[in-house]
Amino acid sequence: MKSVQIDKFGGPEVLVVKDFELGKPGPKEVLIKNLSIGLNFIDVYHRTGLYPIPLPSGIGLEACGVIEEIGSEVKLFKVGDRVTHASMPIGAYSEKQIMPEEKLVSVPDGVSDEVASCITLKGITAEYLLHRAYPLKxxxxxxxxxxxxxxxxxxxxxxxxxxxxxxxxxxxxxxxxxxxxxxxxxxxxxxxxxxxxxxxxxxxxxxxxxxxxxxxxxxxxxxxxxxxxxxxxxxxxxxxxxxxxxxxxxxxxxxxxxxxxPSIAHYTVKREELVESAKKVFDAILSKKFNVEISKKYSLKDAAQAHKDLEARLLTGPAVIIP
The missing domain is CATH 3.40.50.720 (NAD(P)-binding Rossmann-like Domain)
Structure with missing residues (x-):
């Protein structure tokens, strides 16, 4: 499969599309075919080394996709389920990826792949900022x-x-x-x-x-x-x-x-917190408390340009990468 990889920290030019052998999911993991990938500023921090990660590495924390294969002990999901995530392990900029089942949430009908892929991280961030870090009145x-x-x-x-x-x-x-x-x-x-x-x-x-x-x-x-x-x-x-x-x-x-x-990690420590937060986000979308308009779409090969646009503040809303 194709995956964006980095071998060293640096500018957008360190993002390179490579052929990558993924392997099989572990007992409590699932193999996901990514349908849409979220673009986030934390990806820039990982790329530059501001938030250091072991190298070489994939990049990206957020995507929406369909489960193609499950591990022998997976209980929360089945093949064919549409899911999204916004957490480690890193590597969402790829055609497929393996994720622990406890990091995933189901995507409800009425929320598109593209919206789900760019709203999970931002939406859960907005939820904990408004409802828990400071309960807005x-x-x-x-x-x-x-x-x-x-x-x-x-x-x-x-x-x-x-x-x-x-x-x-x-x-x-x-x-x-x-x-x-x-x-x-x-x-x-x-x-x-x-x-x-x-x-x-x-x-x-x-x-x-x-x-x-x-x-x-x-x-x-x-x-x-x-x-x-x-x-x-x-x-x-x-x-x-x-x-x-x-x-x-x-x-x-x-x-x-x-x-x-705060960070999203502090507010999704327990799976129950992750699921409840994601539910509030999807409910808010479906009840029109806020709208999500995709500002731009990129391909995997355009990941470097996506980062350039993101850092230059050229994007006027959520953006996605379509694998």
Whole structure:
């Protein structure tokens, strides 16, 4: 089968399509034919070595496919089931892959292969951010950075449906309309205006209940500045660089803030958590709490270009790779 592999960390050029021998699934594993593959920023972190992985390696954490073969002890699924996943073991950029059964969830009728493949990671991330990392309440004032991105479109729409007042930041004029279309009540273009000053015009000084910040170092200080006393800083990503130093006295103690640096792994430790979270995501899609529009489709051989587009912020929503 064809699989995208990396032999060294580096730029998009290290992504190479190779012929790969997959082998047979173990007792509690299944062999999946991938129908659609999700493209995520964590793939970039794995490729560059920011999140180191053993090399050589496949790449990609998210895909939707059909089970072609099951191990001798598999009890949760059968051949022909349509499933999706968004976790290790790494290697979703491939025509087929082997996965442990406990990492998979069933895809309900009404959710397409392409939507399932690009919503599992982003959707579960949005679910735990909105319902568990900080249980969002009606009337809460939310600041979300990179609101026009794939995750931003989902989270902002969902936050809006939960009754929050959503302020989104974007980096270009074109992305302002995308953010408005996907749940943001207010949109700030941080390439043209100081987002802290603009937030204060909307909700007043120290007026934000929770900041969801996946950008990182470029937005961290400003995010802290916008929060209310006893507000919550949810630093869940680092697209502009990792926040590796926190001044507790200045950043946290000054307003008695709460700070968390969560990941999807922390909120899907138990299979029950994974299944329940995925169910909430698929229910939200089917009940139209948010819509998923695929912004672009790539082939396996175009994986390097997909990463270039992702890092250059050219994508205007979720994107997929079709094997």
């Amino acid at each position: 009606k009337g809460d004032k939310v600041l979300y950075h990179a609101a026009a991105g794939g995750l931003g479109q989902i989270l902002c729409s969902w936050a809006n449906a939960l009754g929050a007042e959503v302020i989104g930041t974007v980096g270009s004029k074109a992305k302002e309309e995308i953010a408005k279309k996907n749940g943001c009540h207010h949109v700030i273009n941080y390439s043209e205006k100081n987002f802290v000053e603009e937030v204060e015009k909307i909700v007043g000084k120290n007026g934000i209940d929770v900041v969801y910040d996946g950008v990182g170092i470029k937005t961290y200080k400003g995010s802290i500045e916008t929060l209310k006393i006893r507000g919550m800083m949810v630093a869940f990503g680092n697209a502009s660089g990792y926040v590796d130093t926190i001044d507790v006295k200045k950043d946290i103690n000054a307003k008695g803030l709460f700070f968390t640096r």
